Amino acid sequence: MTLTQKIITIAMVILGTVLTRFLPFIIFKSGKPTPACIKYLGAVLPSAVFGMLVIYCLKDTSFLGGSHGLPELISIALVVLLHMWKRQMLFSIAGGTVCYMLLVQLVF
Amino acid sequence: MNRRSVIKKSFFAAFPHTLPIFAGFWFLGITYGIYMNTSGFSFLYPMFMSLLIFAGSMEFVAVSMLLGVFNPVQAFIMTLMINARHLFYGISMLDKYKGTGLKKPYLIFGMCDESFSINYTAEIPIGADKGWFMFFVTLLNHFYWFSGSTLGGVFGSLLTFNTEGLSFAMTAMFVVIFMEQWLKEKNHISSLLGLSLTLICRLIFGAESFLIPAMAAICLTLMLLKKILSKGDCAQ
Numbered sequence: 001m002t003l004t005q006k007i008i009t010i011a012m013v014i015l016g017t018v019l020t021r022f023l024p025f026i027i028f029k030s031g032k033p034t035p036a037c038i039k040y041l042g043a044v045l046p047s048a049v050f051g052m053l054v055i056y057c058l059k060d061t062s063f064l065g066g067s068h069g070l071p072e073l074i075s076i077a078l079v080v081l082l083h084m085w086k087r088q089m090l091f092s093i094a095g096g097t098v099c100y101m102l103l104v105q106l107v108f
Numbered sequence: 109m110n111r112r113s114v115i116k117k118s119f120f121a122a123f124p125h126t127l128p129i130f131a132g133f134w135f136l137g138i139t140y141g142i143y144m145n146t147s148g149f150s151f152l153y154p155m156f157m158s159l160l161i162f163a164g165s166m167e168f169v170a171v172s173m174l175l176g177v178f179n180p181v182q183a184f185i186m187t188l189m190i191n192a193r194h195l196f197y198g199i200s201m202l203d204k205y206k207g208t209g210l211k212k213p214y215l216i217f218g219m220c221d222e223s224f225s226i227n228y229t230a231e232i233p234i235g236a237d238k239g240w241f242m243f244f245v246t247l248l249n250h251f252y253w254f255s256g257s258t259l260g261g262v263f264g265s266l267l268t269f270n271t272e273g274l275s276f277a278m279t280a281m282f283v284v285i286f287m288e289q290w291l292k293e294k295n296h297i298s299s300l301l302g303l304s305l306t307l308i309c310r311l312i313f314g315a316e317s318f319l320i321p322a323m324a325a326i327c328l329t330l331m332l333l334k335k336i337l338s339k340g341d342c343a344q
Contacts, residue, residue, distance in 0.1 A: 001174065001177075001178050005178040006174055008178075008180050009170070009173055009174055009178065009180060009183050010156075010157060010160075010161070010170065010174070012180045012181075012183040012184040012187065013157075013161055013166060013167075013170045013173070013183055013184075013187045014160050014161050015184065015187075016183075016184050016185075016186075016187025016188045016191060017161050017162075017163045017166060017187055017191050017194075018217065019188065020187075020188060020191040020192060020193075020194035020195055020198075021191075021194045021197075021198060021216050021217060021219050022198075022216055022217075023195060023198065024195055024198030024199045024201075024202060025198055025202065025205070025212075025216055028199075028202055034202055034203075037331070037334075038199055038202070040330075040334055040337075040338050041199055041327070041330065041331075042199045042200045042202055042203065043338075044298045044330050044337055044338075045196050045199060045200050045298070045326070045327075045330065046200045046228055046229075046289065046298075047289050047290075047293055047296075047298035047299040047302060048298045048299065048301050048302030048305075048326045048330065049193070049196050049197070049200070049302060049326075050225065050282065050285055050286040050289050050299070050302065051286060051298075051299050051300070051301070051302025051303035051304075051306065052193075052302045052303075052305075052306040052319075052322055052323070052326065053221060053225070053282045053285075053286075054279070054282045054283055054286050054303065055302075055303060055306040055307050055310060055322075056306065056319065057278060057279040057282055058279065059310055059315045059318070060315055071273075072276075072279070075276060075279075075280070076279070076280075076283055079280045079283045079284060080283065080287065083283075083284055083287050084287075089125070089128075089281075089284050089288075090124065090127055090128065092280065092284050093128045093277055093280040093281050093284055094128075096276065096279075096280035096283070097131070097273070097274065097276050097277045097280050100273045100276035100280075101272065101273035101274060101276070103273070104272055104273040105270055105272050105273060
């Protein structure tokens with residue numbers, strides 16, 4: 001690829017990304033009332049999306065081979081326990097991450 | 109309170125929320141910078157791409173696009189597909205981003221997974237301003253990603269200490285955000301649907317192409333359950 005072709009390719013990626021981010025705001029202008037269906041989706045979607053993102057983070061984890069996803073499962077369990085105990089976001093995340101790093105570097 | 113102290117308060121309210129993103133973005137950003145570096149690109153590429161695209165997974169895909177044959181239409185369509193989840197975020201943020209004035213275009217431009225998750229769930233403390241809080245969350249995240257990618261591009265090959273597993277901070281963060289949402293909501297139907305439908309689609313379609321079917325399945329199921337979930341008050 002020439003430099004111009006590279007710049008065009010990057011510009012296409014920028015355009016596509018910006019479009020997916022701005023589209024809902026362009027279609028549902030804040031001046032007009034948002035359609036009931038979209039309002040409903042806006043209210044119920046986030047819960048599902050956060051669930052989706054958790055699975056998305058684990059998409060490359062192999063449960064059949066390798067370490068069978070054990071470092072991930074153990075660390076997530078720890079995050080959940082720590083969060084139920086103290087409910088301090090940073091504490092739960094730091095605890096889970098240190099646990100995961102120790103597991104993948106030293107154990108598995 | 110005057111404007112200056114509101115802005116200051118908003119910044120200090122936003123900053124702790126972004127710390128896990130700092131860990132995750134620096135790790136992933138540096139990795140991305142190194143990847144571009146070793147693929148033969150100058151640091152200017154990760155620098156400008158992290159600044160102007162600001163969509164992590166997409167930027168990794170963009171590297172392989174740049175190494176392949178010139179095909180701008182395919183690049184555009186692939187971007188739309190990979191980033192289609194932003195449509196979900198936008199629909200969820202229609203109300204939250206209302207009344208943020210000149211900051212709104214930037215809030216939308218910088219709406220990555222992490223900025224969306226924090227801005228959607230965070231409780232904004234009294235004395236801080238919603239618009240400025242969300243602005244600083246977005247700006248800090250953008251800065252972490254930009255600085256990490258650029259550093260990776262410049263110094264990539266010199267890094268020596270063992271950071272393996274550090275990116276788990278992201279997974280841990282989404283688990284915590286999922287839990288926070290879980291503790292807040294009245295019923296867990298949508299949360300459970302998100303987990304189960306995505307998992308099923310991941311098993312059926314594989315790691316590379318499950319996201320679009322998962323989103324379609326989530327949307328469809330939620331629309332079918334509209335009567336139950338909205339208790340009939342949203343019928344058209």
